[in-house]
Amino acid sequence: MMLSQAVFVLFNGLASGMAFFLVAAGLTWVFGILKLLNLAHGAFFMLGAYIAYTIGGSWPESVWAFLGVALLSAMAVGALGYLTDLIVLKRLRGVDYHYALIATFGLMLFCEGVAKAIWGTDYFAVMPPPEVDRAIVIGGSYISLYTIFVIGLGILTFLVLEIIMHRTWAGKIMRAVSNDPWMSGTVGINVPMVLMLSVIASFALAGFAGGILVPNQALSTHVGASFVLFAFLAVVIGGLGSIRGTFIACIMLGIVESANATFLSQYGGIAIYVLLAVFLVWKPNGLFPAQGAT
Amino acid sequence: MGQRTLNIGATTGTPITVWLGPVALTILVVLLYFAPHLVNPGILFVVGMTLIQSVFALSWNLLFGYTGLPSFGHAGFYAIGAYFTGAALRYDFQLHFLVTLVIAGLLGALVALAIGVVALKRLTGIFLAVLTVALTEALGKIIGFSPALGEQDGLGNIPRPIMDFGLFTVDLTHGDDYYRFLVVAVVAIVAGLWWVVHSRLGRAFRAVRDDADRARFVGIDVLRYRVYSFMISGGTAALAGALSAPLTRIVTLDQVNWLASTQPILNSLLGGFTSFWGPIVGSVAFSTINYWTRSFPGLSEMMVGGILVVVILVAPTGIVGMLGKLRDRFTKNGDKA
Numbered sequence: 006m007m008l009s010q011a012v013f014v015l016f017n018g019l020a021s022g023m024a025f026f027l028v029a030a031g032l033t034w035v036f037g038i039l040k041l042l043n044l045a046h047g048a049f050f051m052l053g054a055y056i057a058y059t060i061g062g063s064w065p066e067s068v069w070a071f072l073g074v075a076l077l078s079a080m081a082v083g084a085l086g087y088l089t090d091l092i093v094l095k096r097l098r099g100v101d102y103h104y105a106l107i108a109t110f111g112l113m114l115f116c117e118g119v120a121k122a123i124w125g126t127d128y129f130a131v132m133p134p135p136e137v138d139r140a141i142v143i144g145g146s147y148i149s150l151y152t153i154f155v156i157g158l159g160i161l162t163f164l165v166l167e168i169i170m171h172r173t174w175a176g177k178i179m180r181a182v183s184n185d186p187w188m189s190g191t192v193g194i195n196v197p198m199v200l201m202l203s204v205i206a207s208f209a210l211a212g213f214a215g216g217i218l219v220p221n222q223a224l225s226t227h228v229g230a231s232f233v234l235f236a237f238l239a240v241v242i243g244g245l246g247s248i249r250g251t252f253i254a255c256i257m258l259g260i261v262e263s264a265n266a267t268f269l270s271q272y273g274g275i276a277i278y279v280l281l282a283v284f285l286v287w288k289p290n291g292l293f294p295a296q297g298a299t
Numbered sequence: 300m301g302q303r304t305l306n307i308g309a310t311t312g313t314p315i316t317v318w319l320g321p322v323a324l325t326i327l328v329v330l331l332y333f334a335p336h337l338v339n340p341g342i343l344f345v346v347g348m349t350l351i352q353s354v355f356a357l358s359w360n361l362l363f364g365y366t367g368l369p370s371f372g373h374a375g376f377y378a379i380g381a382y383f384t385g386a387a388l389r390y391d392f393q394l395h396f397l398v399t400l401v402i403a404g405l406l407g408a409l410v411a412l413a414i415g416v417v418a419l420k421r422l423t424g425i426f427l428a429v430l431t432v433a434l435t436e437a438l439g440k441i442i443g444f445s446p447a448l449g450e451q452d453g454l455g456n457i458p459r460p461i462m463d464f465g466l467f468t469v470d471l472t473h474g475d476d477y478y479r480f481l482v483v484a485v486v487a488i489v490a491g492l493w494w495v496v497h498s499r500l501g502r503a504f505r506a507v508r509d510d511a512d513r514a515r516f517v518g519i520d521v522l523r524y525r526v527y528s529f530m531i532s533g534g535t536a537a538l539a540g541a542l543s544a545p546l547t548r549i550v551t552l553d554q555v556n557w558l559a560s561t562q563p564i565l566n567s568l569l570g571g572f573t574s575f576w577g578p579i580v581g582s583v584a585f586s587t588i589n590y591w592t593r594s595f596p597g598l599s600e601m602m603v604g605g606i607l608v609v610v611i612l613v614a615p616t617g618i619v620g621m622l623g624k625l626r627d628r629f630t631k632n633g634d635k636a
Contacts, residue, residue, distance in 0.1 A: 042425055096612055102425065103369060104611050107568050110561055111607030118600030126596055234436065234557065241429045272444060278437035285430050289421045 009145035014263045016143070020152040022259020023159025024218055029236035029243075029251050030162055031210030037246025038183040038203045041097065044109040047233025048116035049085065049208055053078045053215020054224055055124055061216075063131045068154075071134040075216025079209040086208025090201050098200070113229075120226045129224040151220065158217055162210075163252045170248060179203060183246070235262075238277065242284045244291025253292060331482050335475040344546070347478050349586040350485045351543045352566060356578030357492050358535035359563035364572035365496055366528035367508030369424070372431030374559035375438045376407045376533040378550075380540030382442065385454040385550040390447075396460035396471070400484075400541050407537025408530040415526035432557045439555035453551030457544055477545055484542055488535065489579075495531060496575060504528050536563075565603065569610060571617025580618050 032046045061074035093112060097105045132138060133151040140147040170176040182189045182199045190196045214232075222228065239258055243250025258277055265276035284291070330337075334346055355377055362368050380403040386392075387399045394402070418430055442448050449455065459477050462469040471477040495501055503524045506514040511521050544550050553559060562585075563578070570581025585603070592599040614621040 093608055093612065100615075103363070104615055106369070106428070107564065108608050108611040110564070111604045111611065114600045114604030115608065116604070118597040118602070118604060121597030121600065122595075123597075230558065234432070237429055238433060241426065245425065272440075275437060275440050278433050278440070281430075281433045285426065286417065289426060 007145075010267065012144035012148070013146040014260065014267050016146070016148045016152055016156075017266075018260030018263035019156050019256065020259070021262055022256040023156045024214075024221060025232065025235045025239050025258060026159045026252055026255040027155075027162060027214035027217060028211065028232045029239045029255055030166060030248065031207035031214070032233075032236050033240045033243065033246055033248055033251040034166070034210065035204060035207035036240065037248070038179055039094075039098070039200055040102070040246075041094065041105050042102065042109070042245075043207070044106060044233075045089075045112035045116060046109075046207070046211055046236070047229030048113040048120075049082050049211040049229075050215045050218075050232060051120060051226065051229035052085065052116055053082045053212030054219040054228055055120055055215075056081050056212065057216035057219050058129055058131055058224055059124075061131075063129065065132070065134040068134045068136045071216075075213050078216040079213035082212025082215070083205045083209030085212075086205045087201070089208070090204040094204055095197075095201075117226050117229075124226075126226065131219045131224060133220040155217065155221075159255075162213075163248070166248050235277070238281050242281060242291055244293040247291065247293035250291055250293035328482070328486055332479060334482075335478060340474065343474070343478060345586055345590055347481055347546050348543070349582050350481055351539050351546070352562065352586065353579040353582040354485055354488050354542070355536055355539040356563040356566035356570070356582050357489065357575075358532045358539060360567040360572050360578045361492060361496065361504075361535070362528055362532040363564075364567065364577075365501060365508060366504040366525060368419075368525060368528065369428045369564075370431045370529075370532070370560070371428040371557060371564070372433070372435030372560050373532075373536050373563055374555055374557070375431070375435035376411065376536035377540035377543075377559070378435075378438065378442070378555040379407050379410060380404070380537030380542075381544045381550045381554060382448055382454065382540075383537075384541040384544040385457045386448065388457050388460060388545060389454060396462050399460075400538060403541035404534040404538040407540075408534035411529045411533025412526065414533075415529040419525045419529065420522060432560065435555060435557060435560055439552055442555060443552060449550075451552060453549055453553075455549045457548045457550065459545045459548070471545070481542055481546060488538060492535065493575060500524075500527065565607060567617075569607065569617055571619035571621070573616050574619040574623070577617050577619040584618060 028047070028050055032043060035041055035043055035046075056078040057074050060077055061071065065071040065074065089112065093108060097108055133149075133154075137150040137154045140149050142148075168176075170180065178189075178194055178199060182194060182196055186196050186200075189199075218232070222231075235255075235258060239251050239254040240246075242257070243252070243254035257280065261276050261280050262274070266273050269276070331346070331350070335343055338346070355373070358376075359370065359373050362370055362373075383403045383406055384399055387394055387402075388396075392399070414431075414434065418427060443450055459472045459474075461472060469476075469480070471480050496504070503514070503519050504527075506517070506519055507521050507524050507528075514524075515521050540554070566581035566585050567578040568581065569584055570579065571577030588602055588606070589599055592602050610617060616623075
């Protein structure tokens, strides 16, 4: 194998892996704490992308403007998350998870309908910010700077979430609520508040991912579905609710997908399912099984 | 979960309600059979697809409503049936059409057996749901790579069959004739499923659903009955797909993704998964909403999604469950759960 090919596979794999992780982070977070598999996550990711496109236009002025737009869409989708929690998700706490799956699926369809009604069915394209809109040569292979930018942001997001979850008070409280909501309530934690804030954080993460990844592919109402499927696979392989497991699973999925596309391009996209099948048989509860997850 | 009252075949009540069901069903079937004389071809196609979706939803609900196993990749089975029948008719496998249908159903059941033996041993709930999604996506990829199955373009120009019974032939090449065959086939399948859920097998499925540990304790082989349910469900879904191929005359990859898999789920939940007839009611309701809202971009998704959320929040037992509650309230002699 040529060095340039190896570098190419590695960087592309990391880039798609980090793109999956940006989407999967919110998904796994809300699953870890609320035990709710949010099928609508991809739809809110898509709304985030549309909001970023509407605020920022198709040509960002600089990396900072681009990041600012992503943060704005994170806030907007976080606010939508608050509304959704108030109207729908709050009533799903404690019901059988089948109902939650169907309700969040209904939410997903609803969001797609809203996006179609507001933005139409045309495709939009957004360019990466000018500073990262070029390629550099690493090990004889051309790598887009935007790719490295996404990888960096993915790793940064992971570190921030890890620190919040394992090194801060807020993380301790969230883990306590996730393990035993009743007991957490008796020791004076405001459980409904923690759950609501977790939902808002998860939605904000989806909105942020939408803003960051919008130059990655043409923007349409289907943009959520393609990312969220991989995010589901990553969350399952990683162990439902484990951010660390999801991160590792995303990297694996990204690299396998990229190697598959490079060396077996005529059968592109199939290796991921082989990987998933192996994992579900070998480790049915994922890499880092979360306690209490079903 | 509280809402799982078994209201199957609820024929307790006054003698009128006992007769009402069968009479209404007979009238409905007769109306369906003569529909080609009553409605235009566009609506006839919608009615035909609704019949197929009803069978598809019933097959999903056998798995979920009766055995407690969610499959989010049921479109895979549907696609196996549709692609097999499509290929058999298009490349003229020299099979009798009824034999083709039987093989399609058996193929679905065999694939379900393979998945069931490997996966059901350890996976239930969300893991099973995700595995079935992934397998369906993988199947879609494989079909996308197969030139014989039309790759990304789908399998088009599927001829409708002519059935040769030796003494006489039944020509289904005309759309109306195929539709009538479809009505008969769907009634037969629905009757078969009705028999399954009211037999010992159906009782065992419900026992496994309600409490797997206790079912095991009274001597039910839980894994075996889960696999049976998966096989019957997969086979029926494949039959639904097989019946759809000559109606639509094209089979495409749109039928093999996880969004297509959610159609039977929607229909079952909308109609009510605690009742045998719920999935059919849901399919009819869904087709009607879809038909009315089809020309407004986004409205159809908003309506369907919104209705689904409202149904889950307000009436988790679906339309049939809600009607049952209303009936109990008005008649006041229904045995309350």
